[in-house]
Every structure is written in structure tokens, then in C-alpha cells.
Amino acid sequence: MLRWIIFIILYIALGVYTLQALRAVTRFPWVYFAYMAMSLLVLGNFIYQFTLGDNPGRVLSVPKSYAFGFLLAMLSFKAITIIFLFSEDIFRFISALYLKINGTPKFFNFPERRRFLSVLALGIAALPFSALLYGMYRGKYNFKVLRYNLEFEDLPDGFDGYQITQISDVHSGSFDNREKIEYAIDLINQQKSDLLLFTGDLVNNKAEEMLPWKDLFATLHAKDGKYSILGNHDYGDYVEWDTEELKRNNLEQLKDLQQEIGFELLLNESRYLTKGNDKIALIGVENWGRGGFKKAGDLNKATAQIMEKDFKILMSHDPSHWEDEVLKHPYHYHLTLSGHTHGMQFGIEIPGWIKWSPVKWRYKYWAGVYEELGQMINVNRGFGFLGYPGRVGIWPEITVITLKKKPLT
Template sequence: MLRWIIFISIYIAISIYVLQGLKAASRFPWVHYAYITISLLVIGNFIFQFTFGEQEGRVLSVAKSYAFGFLLAMIAFNLVTIVFLFSEDIYRLIAGTYHKIFGESREFSVPARRRFLSLMALGIASLPFGALLFGMYKGKYNFKVLKYNLEFDDLPDAFHGYQITQISDVHSGSFDDREKIEYAINLINEQNSDALLFTGDMVNNKAEEMKPWAELFSGLRAKDGKFSVLGNHDYGDYVQWESDAAKAKNLNDLKNLQREMGFDLLLNEHRYLKKGDDKIALIGVENWGRGGFKKAGDLKKAVSIIHKDDFKILMSHDPSHWEDVVIHDEHHYHLTLSGHTHGMQFGIEIPGWIKWSPVKWRYKYWAGIYEELGQYINVNRGFGFLGYPGRVGIWPEISVITLKKKSLT
């Protein structure tokens, strides 16, 4: 209860402060009342959804995600506005103090707010506010196909031109538009890839979240099959289960559901993809993550019966596994496929110019292709979304990777 009181008090104080700037910028009372009404509705809905609106067994329902999203947009608007207003207030305070000490009247008088600065503050603050709302409305389903060509000296000849489609982080419990998901499934199939690889987080928490979408995902096609691994959310670790048996059943249900949808789920094991006499090893490990995330991945077990010199593609959900373990392993993993970061669902990307997201402060390898010690990783930006029900600048991704042998290019 105390944390709610503190949070609401801070939110109201900030809103009142922003309202003063709004009054300086606009003389129309209806604008002020509109801001007050929206502020109260946003905080009221957030409190309701995260208290009385709690759904048993789910960390974030769709309604709760939207409540969080609207609150995030409002906070972004307020904080940007405050930066300008507070800077001006410091100037006003200094000016008033100066007049008190050196002025003729020796009276302390704070200059009025300048309407131009208030308008500029509100105008700039509307940019992140509008972007976050757009991300919730359109951005989260703004699917992009990103294509990469990777060359290797030791790729088996028969696999020159072999095409892989990778998707990751479906988070089906967050979906709210069947038509958009159907479009994305068709977009994946249009790539006509040889193999489809899914790198974890099929659900937010519970296997039942995937059931309304299972028919659509069953329609995914690839010539040599569909393969998957588990991500940190697939284990149900973020739910208060009534018993350990219920949690174990949920995980088993999810594994079975993936297999029913046609995925070959790799649990610290491998498969060989073959073309004539040539083959490449496809390796899948369970989740291994740094900093408190589950470490069920067992790389040694997964490669225990494959040849050290085989060409290897590794599926591992969390890119920190690649950084901390894989690239330093005695085996050479030519290509690792990961996800997990979502690119934080927020950032700026202009190919060839800028690639930035706050998630870079947590993950060194957070989106796209990287190379270290002659080994590649692709960190997929994610198919779905979690928490904030949108995406801004970091769009949902379908990765298409073509393997090429250098001597044949």
C-alpha cells in the first residue's frame, strides 16, 4: 500500500507541475481540463489493472500491458516537459535573487514563465508521447524481413546458398490482432527457406497462451523442417504456481504443443541437416542467461556425439551465452542464432548511419549480425512484444540468412 501512495503522490506532483507550464502555453481552460482528465484516467486505469484487475496466473495480461503502455507514454510526456520547465524555473529563481540583491527596489520578484518556452517544451514532449502511442497502435506489428549473406571458408559445398529463416520471442500471450499475425505467418512462408529456426519464448508464461494461435503457427513451412528451442519465459518461472507439479505440467504441455505444431524441439541436443553426402550440425540448447536468468543450457551435452570439425549452427535464446561461453568453447560454432533482447522494443535504427537502443547498456550484442573470433551471431529483434505493448524504431523481425561458401562466390 505504501508504494502505491508514494507512486501516486509523485505522479500527481509531477502532473501539477506540468499543468503550470500548460497554463502558460495555452489560455484555453478546456486544454487544462483535458490534461487533468487524461492524467487521472491513465493513473486510475493503471492502478485498477494492477490491483483489482489482476488475472490469476498471468504476470501481464493484454489489458495490463496497455495500462502500462499508456502510463509510460504519459510519464515520457511529463518528464520531457519538466526538463524544460525546471531549467526555466532555475533561471527565474536566479533572476529573482539577483533583483533582490542588486535591484533598485530590493524586492524578490520571480519573472513570469515565458510562453514560448512552455510551447517548445510541450511540442518536444509530444514527440515521444506520440511515438509511444504509435508504437502501440501500429509499430508492434510493423514486421520487417531482414536479409543477411554470410560467407564461410569451410561450408560444405552442397549448402552454398542454403537459406535459413529465424524468428524469436513470439510471446503469444501479448497478441491482440489475428489478422496481423496471419499476415506475418504468410510473410515468413513467402521467404521459401530451407529451414525455419525459432529461438525461444513462445509464450509469456503459460502454455495455454499459445493455443489460440497454434493453428496459424502450424502453417509455417520450410523444406527441411522447423526447429525450436526454449527461452526463459517458456519455463513458467514468472508465475505463482499452486504446486511444482502444475509448473512442470505447464512446461510439458508447451513442449508437446510445439511438437504438435510441427516444431522439432531441441533440448540440449542436435540434428544433422543433410544434402547428399554433405551435412551441417544444428545444435539447440535450453535457456542459458547471465544475471539471474535460468541456466538450463548444456552445450557439452548437446555436442557430445558430433564431430569437432562439423560445420555448426547453434540455437541459443540468450546472446549472453554466446558472449560468455560459446565463442570461447573448444568447438568452433560457425553461426549462433539468438533473440531475447527485443532490442528493448525502443530505439533508433537508420541502416548505415545509426543503431541505438538503451538495451545496449545491458547487452553488448543486442540486435543483428556480429562477428567475434571468426564466429557469427545473429540476435533477432523478436517477433512479438512484452510489457510495453508496442515497438518504436525497433520493429518486429523476420531474419533470413543465406549461407555461402567463399570459394564459390
């Protein structure tokens, strides 16, 4: 309760401070009242959804996600405005102090706020505010197909030109638009890939989240099959279960759902894919992540039935596994496919110019293709979304990878 009281006081204080910029820009009272009403409505909805709503507690429902999203947009607007106002107030204080010391005014008076600076502050603050609202309205379903041609010297000849579609981080419990998901499923099938690989996080927390979408995902197809692994959210670790048995049953239900959809779930296992006399090894490990995430992945167990010389494709949900274990493993993993980061669902990407997201401060390998020690990884930006119900600049991704035989020089 104390945390809520402190949060409410801080939120209202920030709102009152931001109101000073509006007062400097316009003299229409209805603008002030509209701002205050919207600010309080966002706060009230957030408190309601996280305390008295239909789904209180840690589990994120769609209404709770939107409540968080609107709060995030409002806080970003206030924070940026306050940065300008606070900077100006420091200057105003120094100016008033200087004049007082020199005996110019009889009393200690602050100079008036400069209207131009308030207009600038509100204008800049409106950019992330609008972007976050757009991200919730359209950005989260702005699916992009990203294509990569990856060359390997020791790729078996039969797999030259072999096409793989990768999706990751579905987070079906966050979906709220069936038409958009139907479009995305059709987009995946339009790629007509040889292989479809899903690299974890089918749900946010509970297997039941996937039930409304099971029939759609069952229509996914690829010539040589569909394979999947588990992500950290698939284990139900972020739910306060009444009993351990309920948690175990939830995981078993999710495994059954994957089978019903048509995915072959690899749990620290491997399979051979063949083309004539040529073959490549497909390996799938359970989740392994640093920083408190579940470490159920076992590379040695997963590769017990394959040979060191085999061409290998590894599915591992968290890219920190590649950095911490895969690269150091005695076996050479030609290509690893991961997800997990979502690109933080926020950033700036202009191909060939800039690729930036705050998530880079946590994950060295956070989006796209990287190469280290002659081994490659693709970190998929995610199909769905979690927490903030939107995406800004980092769009939902369908990856299409074509394996190519590197010409001998």
C-alpha cells in the first residue's frame, strides 16, 4: 500500500509540474482541465487494473497491458517536459539569486517562464507520446519479413539454397486482433520455406492463452516440417500457482498444444534433416538464460546423437546462451537461432544507417545476424509483444534465411 501511495504522490506531482508548461503556452482553462482529466484517468485505470480488475496480481492480461501502455506514454510526456522545465528553473533560480545579491530587486523574484521553451518542451514530449500510442494502435502488428542469405563453406551441397523461416516470441496471451494474426500466418505461409522453426515463448504464462489461436497456428506449413523449443515464459515461472502439480500440468498442456499445432518440440534433442545423401543436424535446447532466467538447456544432452563434423543448426531461445556457452562448446554450431529480447519493442532502425535500442545495454546480441568465431546467430525480434502492448521502431519479425554454399576462392 505504501508503494502505491508514494507512486500516486509522485505521479500527481509530476503532473502539476508539467502543467506549468501548458500555462506558459496557452491561457485557455479547458486545456488545463483536459490534460488533468486525461492524466487522472490514465492513473485511475492503471490502479484499477492492477488492484481490483478481473485479473489482479502478476499475470498480465490485455486490459492490464493497455493500462501499463497508456501510463508509459503519459509518463514519457511528463518526463521529457520536466527535463526542460527543471533546466529552465535552475537558470531562473540562478538569475534571481544573482539579481538579489546585486540588490536589484527588493524581493527574491523568479523571472517568468519563457513561452518558447515551454512550446519546445511540449513539442518534443509529444513525439514519444504519439509514438507510444501509435505503437499500441498499429505498430504491434506491423509485421516485417526480413531476409538473409547466409554462406557456409562446409554446407552440404544438397542444402544449397535451403530456406528456413524462423518465428519467435509469439506471446499469444497478448493478442487482441484475430484479423491481424490471420494476416501474419498467411504471410509466413507465403514464404513457402523448406523448414519452419519456432524459438520459444508461445504464451505469456499459461497454456490456455494459446487455445483461441490454436486453429490459426495449426495452418502453418513447411515442406520439411515444423520444429519448436521452449522459452522462459513457457514454463509458467511467472505465475503464483496454488500447487506445483498445477504448474507441471500447465507445462504438459503447453507441450500437447505444440503437438496439436503441428510443431515437433525439441527438448534438449536433435534431429537429422536429409536431402539425398546429404544431411544437417537440427538441435533444440530448453531455455538457458543468464541473469536469473531458467537454465534448463543442456547442449551435451542435445548433441549426444550427432557427430562433431555435422553441419549444425541450433535453436536456443536466449542469445546469452550463445555468448556464454555455445561459442565455447567443443562442437562448432554453424547457425544458432534465438529470440527473447524483442528488441525491447522500442528503438530506431534504418537499414545501413542505424540500429539502436535500449536493450543493447543488456544483451550484446539483440537483433539480427551476428558472427563470432566463424559461427552465426540470428536474434529474431519477436512475433508478438509483452508488457507494453505495442512496438515502436522495432517491428514484429518473420525471418527468412537461405543457406548458401560459399564458393571456394
